[in-house]
Amino acid sequence: MDQSDIGTSMYLNLPTQDVAAAREFWTTVGVPISEDYSDENAVSLSFSPHVTVMLLARDFYASFLQGKPVADPHAASxxxxxxxxxxxxxxxxxxxxxxxxxxxxxxxxxxxxxxxxxxxxxxxxxxxxxxxxxxxxxxxxxxxxxxx
Missing domain, CATH: 3.10.180.10 (2,3-Dihydroxybiphenyl 1,2-Dioxygenase, domain 1)
Structure with missing residues (x-):
């Protein structure tokens, strides 16, 4: 496998308590929202053509964790x-x-x-x-x- 094929773009998923509030915060900061990948469960932040951050409702985020708890970033990093x-x-x-x-x-x-x-x-x-x-x-x- 050619290692240069990995990491050309990044998609980071983070939990959010409130999708609408997260959307408002990042819109106010000036980060573009990709509406094609946003809904009531997620807001897609387009920092660049190669960096996307998905803010996922905590319950939706948990559905990807196979039973692991969702960390509280206010309590631990x-x-x-x-x-x-x-x-x-x-x-x-x-x-x-x-x-x-x-x-x-x-x-x-x-x-x-x-x-x-x-x-x-x-x-x-x-x-x-x-x-x-x-x-x-x-x-x-x-x-x-x-x-x-």
């Missing part, structure tokens, strides 16, 4: 969703829109493990928690970032 920004200047307006729509900003840790890259001007990002408790990082990385 199972993932941090990181999205790249095309420029350093595009990070703040997106995160500010999320905060205005009801998200909560997550300040960098102390110490911040990425601080050296931030100080060198090679990286900039901000983190927030959406109303469902999912943590999102919006991050810009310079094309001059060291490999590895």
């Amino acid at each position: 199972g993932a941090i969703v990181a999205l790249d920004a095309q420029s350093k200047e595009s990070v703040d307006p997106f995160v500010d829109a999320a905060l205005a729509a009801g998200a909560t900003e997550v300040p960098p840790g102390d110490p911040n493990p990425a601080q050296e890259m931030v100080d060198a001007g090679l990286m900039y990002g901000r983190t927030f928690t959406d109303p469902d408790g999912h943590q999102w990082e919006i991050i810009w990385m310079s094309s001059e970032m060291p490999e590895g």
Whole structure:
């Protein structure tokens, strides 16, 4: 199998308490909704042609888990969703829109493990928690970032 055939697009599924409220939040932030894949059980967020996030009603999400419980992202973290920004200047307006729509900003840790890259001007990002408790990082990385 050719590994380059895997990962050309990403479809992330996350549980939501309220599909309509999630739709309103992300619409307010400015993320396009794919209506072809949205209904009362799901809202499809189209971050790019290659990144789609499906927010699924908790009961509908549970139907894919074969009896496992649905995690409460307000109580425990199972993932941090990181999205790249095309420029350093595009990070703040997106995160500010999320905060205005009801998200909560997550300040960098102390110490911040990425601080050296931030100080060198090679990286900039901000983190927030959406109303469902999912943590999102919006991050810009310079094309001059060291490999590895």
